[in-house]
Amino acid sequence: MKKEEPSLVADAFHNDPAVREAKRILMERLGEHQMQLDGVRQADPERAKRYQEMIAELSAARSGNLYFPYIGSGIGNGALVELGDGSVKYDFISGIGVHHFGHSNPKLVAAGIEAGLSDTVMQGNLQQNAESVEFSRLLLEAAPNTGGGFDHCFLTSTGVMAGENALKIAFQKNAPANRVLAFEHCFAGRTITFSQITDKPAYRQGVPLTVPVDYVPFDPDSALKVLNDHIARYPGQHAGMIFELVQGEGGFNVGSEKLFRPLMERCREAGISVLVDEVQTFARTPALFATEFFGLGDLVDMIWIGKASQVCATLFRKDHAPQPGLLSQTFTAGSGALAAGCVILRELRDGKFFGPDGLIQKYHDRVTDKLRSIESEDPDLVSGPFGIGVMIAFTPFGGDPAKVSAFVKKLFDRGVIAFVAGSHPMRVRFLLPVGGLTVQQLEDAWEIIEDTLREENR
Numbered sequence: 332m333k334k335e336e337p338s339l340v341a342d343a344f345h346n347d348p349a350v351r352e353a354k355r356i357l358m359e360r361l362g363e364h365q366m367q368l369d370g371v372r373q374a375d376p377e378r379a380k381r382y383q384e385m386i387a388e389l390s391a392a393r394s395g396n397l398y399f400p401y402i403g404s405g406i407g408n409g410a411l412v413e414l415g416d417g418s419v420k421y422d423f424i425s426g427i428g429v430h431h432f433g434h435s436n437p438k439l440v441a442a443g444i445e446a447g448l449s450d451t452v453m454q455g456n457l458q459q460n461a462e463s464v465e466f467s468r469l470l471l472e473a474a475p476n477t478g479g480g481f482d483h484c485f486l487t488s489t490g491v492m493a494g495e496n497a498l499k500i501a502f503q504k505n506a507p508a509n510r511v512l513a514f515e516h517c518f519a520g521r522t523i524t525f526s527q528i529t530d531k532p533a534y535r536q537g538v539p540l541t542v543p544v545d546y547v548p549f550d551p552d553s554a555l556k557v558l559n560d561h562i563a564r565y566p567g568q569h570a571g572m573i574f575e576l577v578q579g580e581g582g583f584n585v586g587s588e589k590l591f592r593p594l595m596e597r598c599r600e601a602g603i604s605v606l607v608d609e610v611q612t613f614a615r616t617p618a619l620f621a622t623e624f625f626g627l628g629d630l631v632d633m634i635w636i637g638k639a640s641q642v643c644a645t646l647f648r649k650d651h652a653p654q655p656g657l658l659s660q661t662f663t664a665g666s667g668a669l670a671a672g673c674v675i676l677r678e679l680r681d682g683k684f685f686g687p688d689g690l691i692q693k694y695h696d697r698v699t700d701k702l703r704s705i706e707s708e709d710p711d712l713v714s715g716p717f718g719i720g721v722m723i724a725f726t727p728f729g730g731d732p733a734k735v736s737a738f739v740k741k742l743f744d745r746g747v748i749a750f751v752a753g754s755h756p757m758r759v760r761f762l763l764p765v766g767g768l769t770v771q772q773l774e775d776a777w778e779i780i781e782d783t784l785r786e787e788n789r
């Protein structure tokens with residue numbers, strides 16, 4: 332007979348009947364209160380002054396205005412969020428893709444309560460709890476269709492740091508190669524190195540060049556020729572090529588196997604590591620990894636994820652394992668983020684999100700049908716749609732940046748939070764919180780979006 336492990340003090344505490352009852356009551360009360368958030372609500376005028384002061388205080392503290400006057404109250408109901416001014420809005424940008432399971436998601440709040448009762452707020456280098464083990468296991472198990480799976484994942488707290496870790500591994504493996512390849516108009520984050528790789532002039536203003544970057548057009552007709560030219564010009568000097576398979580910040584430009592496969596094959600042939608940035612695409616296309624969606628798993632050396640997973644991570648195989656000392660950090664993530672990340676990875680594994688009949692494709696079709704129907708009525712009002720899965724964009728008003736920004740701000744006031752992408756043309760984008768969105772909420776929000784579009788066009 333298997334000998335039972337003696338119970339830990341922690342297990343006894345978390346399962347103490349009084350503690351369990353307290354957690355049950357908290358969740359029950361959350362459900363009762365969040366039910367009051369059942370649609371858009373305008374701001375409470377009595378809160379306006381204090382709210383403006385808070386916005387001004389935060390803007391001054393961070394030395395720059397917030398894009399939206401958004402300070403959350405700390406409660407929501409799926410796609411709906413309450414702000415500190417008493418307004419309730421549909422959040423269709425989800426913190427640029429972070430709140431993929433909506434606001435006050437009961438499973439995530441429950442995980443947060445457990446984590447809040449844990450001994451430490453943060454986990455990291457010298458201090459890992461069981462959530463770090465589980466998150467790593469779930470993530471490695473979730474990637475079987477990406478080139479036969481990965482052997483390792485290194486956790487971290489931001490998307491750009493997961494990218495830095497991938498890049499460091501590629502440099503170490505391919506030393507002394509010191510150049511990087513990336514796509515034109517890519518976004519990869521804003522550390523000193525990634526401010527250079529991210530292809531936006533304003534983000535490099537005044538930042539020293541630490542890594543030389545050679546750009547390849549995001550265009551299947553010309554990309555391979557340009558890549559070959561770079562390789563011929565700098566033979567043996569490229570450590571890796573960064574692939575952003577759907578350009579997020581660039582305007583939701585969706586690539587294709589036709590674009591990526593020849594480039595990846597050429598990189599492999601030339602000993603250049605194939606690095607895929609899935610910070611924005613993870614869990615948002617009709618497959619868990621966009622790499623899998625585009626059928627590129629056999630060609631990829633490393634993938635990094637973030638945003639929807641709450642905890643960021645770099646996945647790699649034994650052949651890219653770093654030498655000791657290359658990667659480390661004080662914090663991996665907060666215990667709450669790790670606990671929530673475990674719930675999210677399990678939900679993504681067990682839910683009906685992916686495939687042609689999955690929720691992601693269903694929401695995509697619903698929104699893009701609506702956009703097409705507006706466009707067929709009035710092609711000057713809207714063009715598109717662009718994007719994939721629950722990354723959906725469209726170009727209103729011919730993409731005029733001033734008009735598009737004004738529209739997005741008006742939409743915020745009217746009760747729907749979206750964001751812009753690209754610059755010329757500027758698009759409107761949604762990152763739909765598919766794990767916390769109902770069809771009814773989508774329909775309600777859409778009425779506001781369409782009304783606001785027509786109103787701004789007058």
Ligand SMILES: Cc1ncc(COP(=O)(O)O)c(C=O)c1O
Pocket residue numbers: 427489490491492494518519520521575579580608609610611637638
């Ligand atoms: C494709 C991509 N890579 C990297 C990042 C950077 O992630 P983070 O802001 O968490 O550092 C982002 C953020 O928007 C992204 O979209």
